[in-house]
Amino acid sequence: xxxxxxITEQAQGRVAADLLAAAxxxxxxxxxxxxxxxxNGDPAALSGWVxxxxxxxxxxxxxxxxxxxxxxxxxxxxxxxxxxxxAPGSQWGSMLAPRLATKLGAxxxxxxxxxxxxxxxxxxxxxxxRGGDLAVIAVSKGVPAxxxxxxxxxxxxxxxxxATEILEGAGQGVRRGGVRLLGRAExxxxxxxxxxxxxxxxGGVGERIDALRPLAEALGGQLSTSRALVNRGVAxxxxxxxxxxxxxxxxxxxxxxxxxxxQHVAALEGADSIICVNTNAKAPICSLADIVVVGDAVAFARxxxxxxxxxxxxxxx
Amino acid sequence: xxxxxxAKTVPDGVRSDTEPLVPVRDTPEARLHPDDAxxxxxxxxxxxxxxxxxxxxxxxxxxxxxxxxxxxxxVGADRVTVxxxxxxxxxxxxxxxxxxxxxxxxxxxxxxxxxxxxxxxxAACLPPHLxxxxxxxxxxxxREIDETDFTASGAIVxxxxxxxxxRYGVDFPAILGLSARSGYRLPYPRLKDxxxxxxxxxxxxxxxxxxxxxxxxxxxxxxxxxxxxRAGGRKDRxxxxxxGDAAGVALVHDFLKDMGVL
Ligand SMILES: Cc1cc2nc3c(=O)[nH]c(=O)nc-3n(C[C@H](O)[C@H](O)[C@H](O)COP(=O)(O)OP(=O)(O)OC[C@H]3O[C@@H](n4cnc5c(N)ncnc54)[C@H](O)[C@@H]3O)c2cc1C
Numbered sequence: 001x002x003x004x005x006x007i008t009e010q011a012q013g014r015v016a017a018d019l020l021a022a023a024x025x026x027x028x029x030x031x032x033x034x035x036x037x038x039x040n041g042d043p044a045a046l047s048g049w050v051x052x053x054x055x056x057x058x059x060x061x062x063x064x065x066x067x068x069x070x071x072x073x074x075x076x077x078x079x080x081x082x083x084x085x086x087a088p089g090s091q092w093g094s095m096l097a098p099r100l101a102t103k104l105g106a107x108x109x110x111x112x113x114x115x116x117x118x119x120x121x122x123x124x125x126x127x128x129x130r131g132g133d134l135a136v137i138a139v140s141k142g143v144p145a146x147x148x149x150x151x152x153x154x155x156x157x158x159x160x161x162x163a164t165e166i167l168e169g170a171g172q173g174v175r176r177g178g179v180r181l182l183g184r185a186e187x188x189x190x191x192x193x194x195x196x197x198x199x200x201x202x203g204g205v206g207e208r209i210d211a212l213r214p215l216a217e218a219l220g221g222q223l224s225t226s227r228a229l230v231n232r233g234v235a236x237x238x239x240x241x242x243x244x245x246x247x248x249x250x251x252x253x254x255x256x257x258x259x260x261x262x263q264h265v266a267a268l269e270g271a272d273s274i275i276c277v278n279t280n281a282k283a284p285i286c287s288l289a290d291i292v293v294v295g296d297a298v299a300f301a302r303x304x305x306x307x308x309x310x311x312x313x314x315x316x317x
Numbered sequence: 318x319x320x321x322x323x324a325k326t327v328p329d330g331v332r333s334d335t336e337p338l339v340p341v342r343d344t345p346e347a348r349l350h351p352d353d354a355x356x357x358x359x360x361x362x363x364x365x366x367x368x369x370x371x372x373x374x375x376x377x378x379x380x381x382x383x384x385x386x387x388x389x390x391x392v393g394a395d396r397v398t399v400x401x402x403x404x405x406x407x408x409x410x411x412x413x414x415x416x417x418x419x420x421x422x423x424x425x426x427x428x429x430x431x432x433x434x435x436x437x438x439x440a441a442c443l444p445p446h447l448x449x450x451x452x453x454x455x456x457x458x459x460r461e462i463d464e465t466d467f468t469a470s471g472a473i474v475x476x477x478x479x480x481x482x483x484r485y486g487v488d489f490p491a492i493l494g495l496s497a498r499s500g501y502r503l504p505y506p507r508l509k510d511x512x513x514x515x516x517x518x519x520x521x522x523x524x525x526x527x528x529x530x531x532x533x534x535x536x537x538x539x540x541x542x543x544x545x546x547r548a549g550g551r552k553d554r555x556x557x558x559x560x561g562d563a564a565g566v567a568l569v570h571d572f573l574k575d576m577g578v579l
Contacts, residue, residue: 067454095455098410099446103449107540107541127439133546135546136543136545138542139541145541148440179455179488182473187481287556292559295565303561308573
């Protein structure tokens, strides 16, 4: 039977929902056993999601020690022979996966955004460029694949209700030391170049920029602006997107009352999806957008926030 | 103390999606990824502060890189080695790590400096592959290196992601992958140095030196292959236009849900 391992990120206290969804897709419809490796985490959080959790509790394996994690995953692979090992596409996962692939002689496929069943094995889709072109990758027959999963691309249908067995893994014999976490600080001012979601305010929003903040928070995003608001002294330069501001590459860019001057859109090539809200459906930014909402940007932000909260409350009931 | 920097040339016609590439003067041949240039810039900066530091550069090049290598030597590197062989073209990142690993066989080092990102903006896989090949420590995505605490035994570095900054202590030998946003710059050779003969600092390695079997390198050694390319992107997407009413709100809400934002 096909076996798949997911490696959950240390210091991430939640179930990696996108890894779980990707793991289900690797199997297609075929019978498949899904394993998870949890190091210094809560194995019970994966109950019902996977068939087996290998849980290793070893406080000496600190957050930066991906070498130790690679050793633990390799040891499990030697016992269970996984066809595919999935790690998150975070900084941590991107440092871990190549190490593990080297150790196992496995094929590395970084940052996958899709999985397709094929007659011979699995095929992975990965972005080739920020413009959205894709490469379809086939792994040589009989070779295990180590992949990193592009964050928040895969979505599952919910807990599959698997009977989960929790196994205690041993941390002996793994390479330790060498990289120590000394401290961690939440970033007070986050750089818009690192943002995954940007709610960007332009001349059509003007001084009302703070009215967009609750929506940005609800979506887990950040505020950014066009130069119009920087020039008016409404926003600091550090938030300006554009030729004389910052080049950004978010998964979602919401252009709220932004016209789309060439100096602004030059810095948007890396954005995956664009939604624009503008009173003028013919503003140049609209030609780049996945969705154009015709209307007042602040009123729309308020209504969308209400809808998000309403749905969240319904889901909680 | 010995610092080794590893870099790969970026083919002509390829541009970086994130940052402008770094031409070393206006040579039409090889260019460097800004992250790689930044790693070399850091090493040379350390050498300027401490003349006992030796800096060696290894460039894996798919195209002529002599002028690039010479310019890096002119701005202070002690030795610049270009690794190039037609057999190596089309190698995957693990094979490239093995090629560089073998090139370093006889070279001692305390710390290896590299870039963190690929031209497409993804995470560079070569440094962590190489760390495993050499069995040494590794960290990428470094935004800051504590220069006062950078010694032959280790360093203190800072990584940043969307939400937080983390400080790590790293014992050497190790590979440190820098991000161009750390701000270190590879200087241009000064006008008076631009014609300076640096041939004694330049070195070339090919497969006669490294002796890989043809099946161990190039596409033959790759464990995965691209079987299809698909055009995508915003340019091919259809734009939906909606009013800002309840139907518009519902459409955007569903779109965000499909994206996994909600
Ligand atoms: C050398 C140079 C460099 C520049 N660099 C940059 C740069 O880095 N970044 C940058 O952004 N600009 C830059 N600019 C300025 C640029 O040309 C534009 O002037 C600027 O981007 C305009 O900002 P805007 O689209 O937000 O505002 P406006 O041009 O004022 O556009 C406002 C938009 O909002 C719409 N609108 C109005 N009311 C509403 C409402 N209630 N709800 C929704 N929509 C509404 C309007 O239809 C319009 O499309 C640069 C210019 C120069 C010359």
